[in-house]
Amino acid sequence: GPSHSEGASKVSLLKKVPALKDGDFTLAECTAILLYLSRKYNTPDHWYPSDIQKRAQVDEYLSWHHANIRANAPKTMWIKVLIPLFTGQPLPSEKLQEVMEGLSTSLKQFEERFLQDKAFIIGSEISLADLVAIVELMQPVGVGCDIFEDRPRLREWRRRVEDAVGKELFFQAHEMILNIKELSNIQIDPQLKEQLAPVLMKMLK
Secondary structure, three states, rough: OOHHHHHHHHOOOOOOOOEEEEEEEEEHHHHHHHHHHHHOOOOOOOOOOOHHHHHHHHHHHHHHHOOHHHHHHHHHHHHHHHHHHHHHHOOHHHHHHHHOOOOOHHHHHHHHHHOOOEEEEEOOOOOOOHHHHHHHHHHHHOOOOOOOOOOOHHHHHHHHHHHOOOHHHHHHHHHHHHHHHHHHOOOOOOOOOOHHHHHHHOOOO
């Protein structure tokens, strides 16, 4: 589709979303885009604090996030919906169990190292760290793996994030993720299936 066009490669080397084009300036990678927008539009200080130590805490979480939460949470969506959709074959339940075990380890570290007894990741106010975390953690929920159910501390953190963002906006932002199972009913172009199936399988290795 459009993400594989010649124009897309000029914005993102990997031809992936998200990507940003701001006039003649282009930028890829979600974290870089978030930081750029927070600086350009002079957002409220709590999103990316001017206090050097609080800002470093946001940076610390964002650095940890990619190899931990992000390395596991989205795979639940690939295993339960996307890969079966593109390959026509369900994956073994052992694969989901393996991913959920890795995610459980990451969630334990998230609670003990980053959340602790605080309202949000870096203290009493929401930050970009919370936004980046919640987007990934809603993906298992969308495919029926409710990671919040047996984790009261994590569940209360999610509730505070919802309240801080506003419930209507929160669920609007996650609407596609929460309805991802509906993709199972759509017809995929055979050529697109052939192109994407091996890519999706490779992501799980």
